[in-house]
Amino acid sequence: MVNVGIIGATGYAGAQLVYLLSNHSGVAITYLASHSYAGKKFSTVYPSMQGLCDLVLEEEDLQKASQRCSVLFLALPSPMASDLVSEEILNRCIVIDLGADFRLSDSLTYETWYKAKHGSKELLAKAVYGLCELNREKIQSASLIANPGCYTTCSILTLSPLVGENLIDRSTIIIDSASGVSGAGRAEKTASLFCECNESCKAYGVTTHRHTPEIEQELSRIAGETLLVQFTPHLVPMNRGILSTCYASLKKGVTEQQIEEAYRKWYGNEPFIRLMGSSLPETRFVKGTNSCAIGWVVDHRTNRVIAVGAIDNLMKGAAGQAVQNMNIRCNLGEQTGLVACVANPL
Ligand SMILES: NC(=O)C1=CN([C@@H]2O[C@H](COP(=O)(O)OP(=O)(O)OC[C@H]3O[C@@H](n4cnc5c(N)ncnc54)[C@H](OP(=O)(O)O)[C@@H]3O)[C@@H](O)[C@H]2O)C=CC1
Numbered sequence: 001m002v003n004v005g006i007i008g009a010t011g012y013a014g015a016q017l018v019y020l021l022s023n024h025s026g027v028a029i030t031y032l033a034s035h036s037y038a039g040k041k042f043s044t045v046y047p048s049m050q051g052l053c054d055l056v057l058e059e060e061d062l063q064k065a066s067q068r069c070s071v072l073f074l075a076l077p078s079p080m081a082s083d084l085v086s087e088e089i090l091n092r093c094i095v096i097d098l099g100a101d102f103r104l105s106d107s108l109t110y111e112t113w114y115k116a117k118h119g120s121k122e123l124l125a126k127a128v129y130g131l132c133e134l135n136r137e138k139i140q141s142a143s144l145i146a147n148p149g150c151y152t153t154c155s156i157l158t159l160s161p162l163v164g165e166n167l168i169d170r171s172t173i174i175i176d177s178a179s180g181v182s183g184a185g186r187a188e189k190t191a192s193l194f195c196e197c198n199e200s201c202k203a204y205g206v207t208t209h210r211h212t213p214e215i216e217q218e219l220s221r222i223a224g225e226t227l228l229v230q231f232t233p234h235l236v237p238m239n240r241g242i243l244s245t246c247y248a249s250l251k252k253g254v255t256e257q258q259i260e261e262a263y264r265k266w267y268g269n270e271p272f273i274r275l276m277g278s279s280l281p282e283t284r285f286v287k288g289t290n291s292c293a294i295g296w297v298v299d300h301r302t303n304r305v306i307a308v309g310a311i312d313n314l315m316k317g318a319a320g321q322a323v324q325n326m327n328i329r330c331n332l333g334e335q336t337g338l339v340a341c342v343a344n345p346l
């Protein structure tokens with residue numbers, strides 16, 4: 001059994017992780033920490049977890065946590081993780097950070113987009129970007145895994161085969177992504193109030209959203225050259241789900257068959273990627289699952305490909321992918337604890 005702990009267990013991402021780890025046959029939860037609820041049972045904060053996880057939440061103490069656990073998950077607001085993690089902690093346990101602090105390899109880019117000071121720049125070179133399907137080999141030996149963001153997971157997975165197989169003009173990528181409200185976390189915010197988001201849909205963070213450099217970093221790595229994307233997130237009135245609609249101009253002469261072959265080549269054997277061709281995915285198809293469903297259509301009038309990806313933001317976009325990362329790193333079987341639900345008929 002692998003001993004695991006979560007700091008930030010009471011947030012939406014952390015709570016989803018507690019749920020997954022409570023049902024995982026290869027791990028034992030030995031430490032849960034909360035900022036506001038220390039001393040209370042986890043199941044008091046999340047009553048649906050009564051009988052499944054009644055552990056008492058502790059004060060955040062990374063030293064104590066790293067002595068008790070061999071894998072430590074952080075699900076904290078940025079830049080808290082960068083202030084907590086150190087070389088000493090990484091020598092004792094594997095850290096999987098669900099936040100953004102170790103995703104961008106350049107600290108200046110981080111500080112510019114996050115408008116925050118990074119607390120452990122010297123560790124950035126150690127961090128492995130934990131997008132499992134694309135970085136599996138590096139994850140196998142990483143001591144610090146940067147779990148990708150929700151919009152980014154969906155957008156990068158959807159676009160990578162088109163970029164990597166050189167099928168599109170890389171300067172023409174536009175991504176419109178929609179998220180459910182749980183993407184904003186559990187902390188009280190006016191923008192997350194029922195009356196502010198129910199029966200409404202809005203674009204936000206236009207030209208400034210901090211997932212833009214993360215998408216650009218990873219797609220540039222795949223392209224072997226720097227590329228920029230136009231990324232616009234939208235808030236929609238649902239609890240969970242991300243839908244990324246990605247547009248790009250096709251290179252001259254690229255056929256639908258080449259696009260299909262690219263997706264099959266990249267993801268044909270991936271257990272958590274569901275290729276749907278022209279039957280486009282919807283967020284409800286992947287709700288509660290660790291799957292990313294991808295479909296695509298070519299518009300012959302404009303010579304553009306429109307590729308659509310769907311994930312559950314709390315699963316493949318956060319906790320599910322964090323468990324997948326742990327499974328890869330600790331040799332637990334990549335699908336362990338994640339296979340119960342791979343698709344939803346409704
Ligand atoms: N929600 C999502 O869909 C996704 C979230 N993420 C990332 O995961 C991390 C956690 O997100 P999420 O669960 O949504 O956030 P929440 O706001 O729901 O939870 C934040 C967690 O951090 C704890 N915390 C500790 N210190 C502080 C502090 N000073 N201020 C506020 N909270 C504190 C909270 O404790 P307490 O509850 O005790 O106050 C809580 O457990 C973030 O970095 C986020 O960007 C990544 C992908 C998707």
Ligand SMILES: CC(=O)N[C@@H](CCC(=O)OP(=O)(O)O)C(=O)O
Binds near residue numbers: 148
């Ligand atoms: C709907 C909503 O508000 N979503 C969040 C993104 C959640 C996420 O993945 O953020 P991190 O990169 O910090 O992990 C946002 O736009 O800020």
